[in-house]
Amino acid sequence: MMINKRLIGLVPESRRFVAQNVAFQWVSLVANICLISVVCRMLGSIFEHSASTGDFVLTAGVALAAIAVRALCTTSAAKASFRAARSVKQRLRPIIYEKLLRLGPSYREHALTSEVVQVSVEGVDQLETYFGSYLPQLFYALLAPLTLFVVLAPVSLVAAVVLLVCVPLIPLAIAAVQTWAKRLLSKYWGSYTALGDTFLENLQGLTTLKIYAADEMKQREMNERAEEFRRITMRVLVMQLNSIAIMDIVAYGGAAAGIAVSLFQFQAGAIDLAGCLMIMLLAADYFLPMRQLGSFFHIAMNGMAASDKIFRLLDAEEPAVGSLPFPTRSDIRISGLGFAYQGDDAARKAVLTNVNLAIPEGSFTAIVGESGCGKSTLASVLMGRNRAYTGSITIGGTKLSELGPSALMRQVTYVGHQSYLFRGTVRENLLAAKPNATDEELWRALETTQLAGYLRSEQGLETRLAEQASNLSGGQRQRLALARALLHDARIYIFDEAASNVDVESEDAIMAAIEGLARSQADKTVIVISHRLANVTGADQIAVLSHGSVKETGTHAELVARKDAYAALWTAQQELENLGCEEATR
Numbered sequence: 284m285m286i287n288k289r290l291i292g293l294v295p296e297s298r299r300f301v302a303q304n305v306a307f308q309w310v311s312l313v314a315n316i317c318l319i320s321v322v323c324r325m326l327g328s329i330f331e332h333s334a335s336t337g338d339f340v341l342t343a344g345v346a347l348a349a350i351a352v353r354a355l356c357t358t359s360a361a362k363a364s365f366r367a368a369r370s371v372k373q374r375l376r377p378i379i380y381e382k383l384l385r386l387g388p389s390y391r392e393h394a395l396t397s398e399v400v401q402v403s404v405e406g407v408d409q410l411e412t413y414f415g416s417y418l419p420q421l422f423y424a425l426l427a428p429l430t431l432f433v434v435l436a437p438v439s440l441v442a443a444v445v446l447l448v449c450v451p452l453i454p455l456a457i458a459a460v461q462t463w464a465k466r467l468l469s470k471y472w473g474s475y476t477a478l479g480d481t482f483l484e485n486l487q488g489l490t491t492l493k494i495y496a497a498d499e500m501k502q503r504e505m506n507e508r509a510e511e512f513r514r515i516t517m518r519v520l521v522m523q524l525n526s527i528a529i530m531d532i533v534a535y536g537g538a539a540a541g542i543a544v545s546l547f548q549f550q551a552g553a554i555d556l557a558g559c560l561m562i563m564l565l566a567a568d569y570f571l572p573m574r575q576l577g578s579f580f581h582i583a584m585n586g587m588a589a590s591d592k593i594f595r596l597l598d599a600e601e602p603a604v605g606s607l608p609f610p611t612r613s614d615i616r617i618s619g620l621g622f623a624y625q626g627d628d629a630a631r632k633a634v635l636t637n638v639n640l641a642i643p644e645g646s647f648t649a650i651v652g653e654s655g656c657g658k659s660t661l662a663s664v665l666m667g668r669n670r671a672y673t674g675s676i677t678i679g680g681t682k683l684s685e686l687g688p689s690a691l692m693r694q695v696t697y698v699g700h701q702s703y704l705f706r707g708t709v710r711e712n713l714l715a716a717k718p719n720a721t722d723e724e725l726w727r728a729l730e731t732t733q734l735a736g737y738l739r740s741e742q743g744l745e746t747r748l749a750e751q752a753s754n755l756s757g758g759q760r761q762r763l764a765l766a767r768a769l770l771h772d773a774r775i776y777i778f779d780e781a782a783s784n785v786d787v788e789s790e791d792a793i794m795a796a797i798e799g800l801a802r803s804q805a806d807k808t809v810i811v812i813s814h815r816l817a818n819v820t821g822a823d824q825i826a827v828l829s830h831g832s833v834k835e836t837g838t839h840a841e842l843v844a845r846k847d848a849y850a851a852l853w854t855a856q857q858e859l860e861n862l863g864c865e866e867a868t869r
């Protein structure tokens with residue numbers, strides 16, 4: 284009952300510590316039996332007036348030795364328990380962490396961030412009890428009654444049998460609540476992770492909630508979740524207390540039955556006083572290990588519920604990761620590419636169905652299309668972030684799936700519309716992309732993105748950035764992120780709406796820097812994703828993405844002349860922008 288082989292297999296070294304713990308507890312029990320047995324014999328001799336000084340000395344000597352052994356065994360068992368618990372933390376947390384690393388960003392397809400945190404922190408803590416206390420107690424609780432039976436059977440077989448027969452009533456009581464407890468604990472964990480998830484999400488979006496004055500609504504929602512969690516926690520506690528009460532009745536009732544039998548036998552003259560006392564003093568020891576097991580059982584059950592979640596994460600399918608270095612050329616060929624996101628209901632949502640596109644090395648390629656058509660998805664597939672694609676993508680003739688993740692990260696640089704800037708100086712942020720860059724190189728990158736002038740009027744490269752560079756304007760932030768990307772010196776650059784949500788001046792500066800990058804270095808492949816077509820009219824080729832595939836490719840002039848999807852988008856955007864200009868001049 285409740286031995287999870289897979290869990291134990293994950294922490295094999297725990298077996299040794301569990302065995303040590305059981306052995307120390309058993310030796311302690313034997314010492315206790317010796318102590319009680321000599322004391323009872325002594326009392327029997329005193330009652331019969333046959334005790335000698337030698338008996339006193341022997342009893343005192345054995346009693347002292349037994350007490351010393353018990354003290355030593357108790358400390359050693361506690362140490363073994365601690366080591367078993369420690370081995371769980373040392374073993375399980377790295378396993379979870381390494382699995383998350385192997386899953387990469389796709390881990391969110393399998394578990395929520397808050398759930399991963401709760402399971403790997405608190406879930407593992409609760410498994411400590413499973414290994415450190417529950418498992419050793421399980422074996423000890425089986426061994427102790429049998430040992431006591433062997434000792435007490437020669438004294439009174441009837442009492443020993445009555446006591447032994449009552450012991451299994453405790454595991455039976457535990458088994459009776461187990462099915463109910465399992466369901467309840469699984470609900471408990473569900474409610475706990477739901478609360479954690481809501482809390483994390485609301486905390487992350489607190490600014491937005493304040494802006495829309497929606498914090499009160501979310502507070503109510505959180506209160507409801509907290510109340511739900513409180514209620515289920517109380518139900519778990521009630522279940523635990525009830526089952527402990529049942530176990531107490533069985534344990535102490537069983538001991539009382541054994542004692543009553545021994546008293547009747549003593550009265551009938553079937554056993555002597557020493558034997559009767561021995562049964563009375565050892566009767567509770569039959570049940571206490573099982574009773575103790577019952578208390579650990581509930582904490583262990585909680586850990587087991589957490590282990591189910593841990594295994595679900597560990598069993599998550601890992602994307603195939605290659606190991607080849609980045610090829611010498613960086614021409615990209617995409618054929619028959621398909622990609623679908625895993626939906627909540629395990630249904631897959633196809634975003635890309637049949638993308639065919641060739642992006643030559645050194646070219647400036649733009650990917651355009653209506654919002655939601657899959658441009659960013661295509662970018663994340665090209666970066667190796669979403670690996671569960673179908674069809675084929677090759678870079679310089681090598682399959683994308685066979686390239687090592689570090690090679691891809693080194694040579695494919697992605698700049699989105701919200702790049703992360705760290706608290707610290709401008710220099711520190713730029714050096715993250717190229718640690719050995721000279722000041723001259725840093726300034727050159729800043730000149731290219733037209734940020735040098737502003738920074739010179741501040742403290743130059745030593746200008747301090749607040750958290751997420753909140754002391755810069757949106758456009759300045761984006762230009763700094765671009766300067767950092769330019770310094771990285773990669774082979775392929777993907778700019779995903781890198782110039783959106785910024786002022787016109789910054790947008791022009793960013794687009795000029797991107798175009799400059801594409802034109803100045805023949806081995807750099809530049810891919811620009813932009814919803815604003817005016818930004819990519821100078822591209823070598825423009826690919827129009829629609830309904831999961833590339834509908835048209837060509838230069839701006841060619842596509843306008845074709846009068847198809849691109850031309851329609853272009854006309855619509857031009858009309859909108861002209862209207863905006865007229866409104867502005869009015």
Ligand SMILES: Nc1ncnc2c1ncn2[C@@H]1O[C@H](COP(=O)(O)OP(=O)(O)OP(=O)(O)O)[C@@H](O)[C@H]1O
Binds near residue numbers: 632634653654657814
């Ligand atoms: N992580 C995700 N899980 C599930 N569906 C997603 C995920 N990311 C995007 N999608 C869906 O995939 C589709 C394409 O999204 P994508 O972000 O690639 O479009 P896009 O063309 O870049 O849009 P936009 O121009 O508005 O940025 C959308 O319908 C979106 O709802």
